[in-house]
Amino acid sequence: MIGMLDEKPPIRIAALADQCVQCGLCLPVCPTYALDRNEAESPRGRIAIAAALARGQASATPALREHMDHCLGCLNCEKVCPANVQYGELLVETRAMLGPSPTRPERELALIRQPARWRRLRRIAGWTGFTRWKPLLQSLLPSNSPMRTALAIWPRQPLPNTQPSPLTNPTAGETIALFPGCIASVEDAEAQQAAITLLRAAGYRVTELPAFCCGAMDLHGGDADRAEQATQQVRATWKKAGADHLVSITPGCIGTLRRALPDVDVIDPVTLLAIRVDRLSFRPLQERIAVHLPCTQSNVARSDASLLKLLQRIPGLDAKTLPRPPHCCGAAGTHMLEFPERAARLRNETLRQAATLAPQRLLSSNIGCRLHLAAGMDDAGRSWPHQHPLVLLARQLET
Template sequence: MMNRSEEKPPTRIAALADQCVQCGLCLPVCPTYALDRNEAESPRGRIAIAAALARGQVEPTAELREHLDHCLGCMGCEKVCPANVRYGELLVETRALLGPAPGRPEREIGLIRQPMRWRRLRQVLGGVGFAGWKSLVAKSLPEKSALRSALALWPRTPLPAPYIPQPASDETPDADTIALFPGCIASVEDADAQRAALTLLRAAGYRVVELPAFCCGAMDLHGGDAANAKRAAAQVDAAWRSAKAAHLVTITPGCIGTLRHALPGVRVADPVALLAARAERLSFRPLQARVAVHLPCTQTNVARSDDALLRLLRRVPGLDVAPLPKPPHCCGAAGTHMLEFPERAARLREDALRQVAALAPQRLLSSNIGCRLHLAAGMQDARQWPHQHPLVLLAQQLET
């Protein structure tokens, strides 16, 4: 019998699609179906499109492809599916079969996936006050330009201090060893969260090995660029093997699914899950504040660490923790979706920001750097909340 690794992609896609029983339970949790009320913009519709493409029953027209490209990959459908359809796997396989979209913003993606280049650009443009006049540059660009969308995401906050890996501590040699994966843009823009994760994990008794910063391949894997995704997976595998760790963690939930794809059988987790398992070792100083907690789709549906995060935050005395209600299901960032489909992403973001405003917080927390930059780009006037990674708040309040 042919195993999965030997199956040809169209055969594999058709087999995955055949698992769908067409019950429609995925429709109420699909953010793109909520936007359009169009069956082709639902998981059920996309599964039918993928099956027809794989069997050669339809041609991969631009219109059909767009329905697949609109998918945010939030995996809400997988979480509620009674037939356990592996929708994420089907989506990745189908996009790989089609290849990258003709309008994919390769230049912008190439910059994001290279941390050193991104930091240098931030330093240079920060030195000339770019954040203050970026809107003038943006207005000179075509309305649907990916570069214009990227400029909207340009951080308003100062560039964080560089994250410098530290040697592993041998103070607790009997503890599980954890490899901490920094990622690409997160290793620059969330450098403070990397340091916070290290502080918290060591305080909880874990031994931490820090991996080098590079792209895990998530943007390529979900964008149909199978060759680049495969090269990134090989780099992930080499770094993991050299770490000789029991767990692999990353502060960016958006990387978790891709890391699991690259390292089948390896325990890849959100650090908050491991911290919650040893919560009794952590003590926090009081903080009288109300925080809105945006839970990224990947944290809820892939890492499934949302409950662990909320439990940890609620251990901070005096902290009023208010998670965003559902819907909305997705803020619209979704990797490169906010660059490729800015109008659709903005509509989803507006739903999320309305929910934040209703909670009247003093601070907004979100674990995913892409989500935070996307949400910040939509904050105007009275909706200007300080925002940070929840691990930073926890580390700031940690009793040492």
């Protein structure tokens, strides 16, 4: 594989595509194929498109590249592929070859990338009572407008008022560097603090890195130059950290961080917590919860079993994962902004499956998924509280 990485992009794309044996086992687990029943909207179809583009056998017409842009990057296909096709790598390389979509919502993405700016706007929105007149503003925008979707996922809750962990940071032991990310550093600040609390309780030393975008949105959106800038920032920040592990509470960041730091142990904190679960004790909670497992948690971080192991340590808690299919909620990074109607169809099915569990609470580890699902709950009149699983674990922690 090392030799393949040194090749020019079209050659590398063609080589990656040639690994596919066209068996079709990926089709039943592909969310976009389930939506359209169109071969071009399947992994097998997209591999064929990527190969044709790389070999100059097809032109990147708007209709053709739309099939590539529709891909959610969930990697369910990689998980079931008997030939071990590196579909995620092929998708990233093909999108980089094509470049960003002309319809990419750059204005909205610029806001998400800048956590300080996002935080300021959230505070201003709180002062002005923005959530009261947000529906009116939404109604004035076209149904497929990225701004309308951005308004739909705008949180109803005020900014969390987080407090530093009361636990003393251990003076010895493995050191964990926590990567806050961009929007997650604001909207999931409570979960960041929960991770620190839990990791310290398990005996790890924890430091927190500066908040900035890891580049995942640009990497998967074909903006190779901007993604490379983020990669360099990640590497420079990690070099100063002096830690044993790098963690992110947002599974959507983990794959990109691993790509930037191939020799570093980049991991979901729940995996580290599960290793030392015997050091943690939790108060009982008699509640039924639905656990949404983001695609990146199941297929990239591979931490879903560790999360469920931790939740099972809470006495009385009835934690049930959402039935599959569906295989993706439709958020998929920027997908919900670029293709809101398709994303809403996937979300509706996810929420329908959640409703079969009759939950009192919904948990999801990925901030994009949770905001997307929350917007759907608002539309459907559902009132389930929703939060990051680490927040629930930290609240029930015996100290």
